[in-house]
Amino acid sequence: MAKRTPKIAIIGAGMGGLAAAATLRKVGIEVQVYEQAAKFARVGAGIQMLPNSCHVLKGIGVLDDLKKIAFEPYSHLNRVWDTGEIKRELPMPESLYGAPFLCMHRADLHEALYSTLPPEIVHTGKKLTGLDQNSGGVSLSFADGTTATADAVIAADGVHSLVRSMIVGPDKPIHKGRIAYRAVFDSSLMNGGKIGASRTNGGASIGI
Numbered sequence: 001m002a003k004r005t006p007k008i009a010i011i012g013a014g015m016g017g018l019a020a021a022a023t024l025r026k027v028g029i030e031v032q033v034y035e036q037a038a039k040f041a042r043v044g045a046g047i048q049m050l051p052n053s054c055h056v057l058k059g060i061g062v063l064d065d066l067k068k069i070a071f072e073p074y075s076h077l078n079r080v081w082d083t084g085e086i087k088r089e090l091p092m093p094e095s096l097y098g099a100p101f102l103c104m105h106r107a108d109l110h111e112a113l114y115s116t117l118p119p120e121i122v123h124t125g126k127k128l129t130g131l132d133q134n135s136g137g138v139s140l141s142f143a144d145g146t147t148a149t150a151d152a153v154i155a156a157d158g159v160h161s162l163v164r165s166m167i168v169g170p171d172k173p174i175h176k177g178r179i180a181y182r183a184v185f186d187s188s189l190m191n192g193g194k195i196g197a198s199r200t201n202g203g204a205s206i207g208i
């Protein structure tokens, strides 16, 4: 008897949900993605994709297109915020890792992952409100009153995951007391200040 392909429901169409959908489809597994947002917007700022992540993007088939719009910095660099002192620098050439280190706008990564999926499998305006596991699989219910079924569900609904709380119980993230502010702006606003090869498409010189 032919083996039935499992049907997977993914809750959340962020980076994790879209990447999971793309990779599962690569191995022939049927997926449906349910996202609470009514539509996608260009939110976020810069996102770093280290070589391991870029290996995955290559497998999904979006790396070449992302390379055309992303920065390929020379290194991963940590500085002291107020003095600029370099604390650590890791060169990240593609030749060393077999995949590049790319920096891009988060929205570009999201769009690239979304572009690999047939639009009809990504359902927006579907806020999950209920999940029922039974011997036949999983039943899902949404805030708009609709329902869906699947053999299994993948929770990709972010840091405040409802699926996670339904399965393992309520939990709170632990704040470690560190906050990072991020922004994307045109380098012409630096008044001639040089940020060096670690954050530009520059050459191999280290530091500022």
Ligand SMILES: Cc1cc2nc3c(=O)[nH]c(=O)nc-3n(C[C@H](O)[C@H](O)[C@H](O)COP(=O)(O)OP(=O)(O)OC[C@H]3O[C@@H](n4cnc5c(N)ncnc54)[C@H](O)[C@@H]3O)c2cc1C
Pocket (backbone or CB within 6 Å): 011, 012, 013, 014, 015, 016, 017, 034, 035, 036, 037, 043, 044, 045, 046, 047, 048, 049, 106, 126, 127, 128, 129, 156, 157, 158, 159, 161, 162, 182
């Ligand atoms: C500005 C910014 C910059 C960042 N930069 C970096 C970086 O440089 N490097 C790095 O590694 N990480 C970075 N991050 C973090 C990284 O983007 C997150 O780790 C990543 O987005 C988490 O992906 P995710 O798919 O798990 O969750 P999310 O991206 O949070 O996606 C969760 C999705 O689930 C949906 N959802 C939630 N609840 C429900 C529900 N009940 N029903 C249906 N849908 C639901 C949400 O609407 C959302 O679309 C950055 C994040 C931000 C905001």
